[in-house]
Amino acid sequence: ATPTAVMVATGVGANNGVLIKGGDALERAQMVKYVVFDKTGTLTQGRATVSSVKVFTGMERGDFLTLVASAEASSEHPLAKAIVDYAQHFHFFVEPSAMKDSKSPRKESKFSGWLLDVLDFSAIPGRGVQCFIHGKRVLVGNRKLLTESGVTISTEAENFMVELEESAKTGILVAYDETLIGVLGVADPLKREASVVIEGLTKMGVRPVMVTGDNLRTALAVAKEVGIEDVRAEVMPAGKADVIRSFQKDGSIVAMVGDGINDSPALAAADVGMAIGAGTDIAIEAADYVLMRNNLEDVITAIDLSRKTFSRIR
Numbered sequence: 001a002t003p004t005a006v007m008v009a010t011g012v013g014a015n016n017g018v019l020i021k022g023g024d025a026l027e028r029a030q031m032v033k034y035v036v037f038d039k040t041g042t043l044t045q046g047r048a049t050v051s052s053v054k055v056f057t058g059m060e061r062g063d064f065l066t067l068v069a070s071a072e073a074s075s076e077h078p079l080a081k082a083i084v085d086y087a088q089h090f091h092f093f094v095e096p097s098a099m100k101d102s103k104s105p106r107k108e109s110k111f112s113g114w115l116l117d118v119l120d121f122s123a124i125p126g127r128g129v130q131c132f133i134h135g136k137r138v139l140v141g142n143r144k145l146l147t148e149s150g151v152t153i154s155t156e157a158e159n160f161m162v163e164l165e166e167s168a169k170t171g172i173l174v175a176y177d178e179t180l181i182g183v184l185g186v187a188d189p190l191k192r193e194a195s196v197v198i199e200g201l202t203k204m205g206v207r208p209v210m211v212t213g214d215n216l217r218t219a220l221a222v223a224k225e226v227g228i229e230d231v232r233a234e235v236m237p238a239g240k241a242d243v244i245r246s247f248q249k250d251g252s253i254v255a256m257v258g259d260g261i262n263d264s265p266a267l268a269a270a271d272v273g274m275a276i277g278a279g280t281d282i283a284i285e286a287a288d289y290v291l292m293r294n295n296l297e298d299v300i301t302a303i304d305l306s307r308k309t310f311s312r313i314r
């Protein structure tokens, strides 16, 4: 293609909200054989909401939610945000006593008044959070977090986790004072266009793959819903880049679509990195393409544009 053709294609992309960082990226997209999708915030809306709460001890629901929200308040993870929002809603709008004794709860700043004091907060990547409340250790996260911290997961809790995961939800375990006290289920619906895009890519001869830090059972349930057969779950952030490299081994051209800080090593490792426009700045910087409309259909737009510009339709 002539430089003019590349310039025109870049302009056409920009008009459609597909920002292309250079002619090389534009050229590579036509040859893409695999498109690796991050799950949370890429295939899904990234608008997680708490769908169920189970408390195993005699603890009040409101107290349980306050404890969990206090532990998650310093985390930037989308799951943490979902939990804090839910607890805040419960505290201010559901639990009647909270409405009575507070002067004007709705005017209070988000974290004042109702959250508990937290000491020694730490976020553990791919696992969850740990902190101390009332002198006792609080853990909020996945099985790995609890097991590695020496907390036993009861059969009751495990059964509930499986039930959540089989319905595409993420189960979050909560331990207080070295005892498992409850489980939260968080749902994150698929983007509306996700299934159509996966079908479209498959028809174009491109193989879709899902990669996620979430557990295998949830990942498989989501993958089934969206129509992806190749799933890599429980992958740590650095591992996402390894997944990309494993597909590149035989010389295949690989695209990665992601939105998170977690995804930036993989976006950089991919031949064609595509960041969701609503994603984090670090992901956008690491990518060759930015999909400004946050619509997965633009993955197809990008590949089509490249194929047409270089007119090497396979």
Ligand code: ADP
Pocket (backbone or CB within 6 Å): 039, 040, 072, 075, 077, 079, 080, 124, 125, 126, 127, 128, 129, 140, 141, 142, 170, 171, 172, 211, 212, 213, 214, 215, 235, 236, 237, 260, 262
């Ligand atoms: P993803 O690729 O889905 O963004 P992450 O690597 O961020 O995954 O997290 C993997 C898993 O670790 C999550 O599915 C969740 O089970 C657990 N986790 C991570 N951070 C948190 C948190 N702040 N609160 C609860 N669980 C968490």
Ligand code: MG
Pocket (backbone or CB within 6 Å): 038, 039, 040, 041, 042, 258, 259, 260, 263
């Ligand atoms: Mg993500």
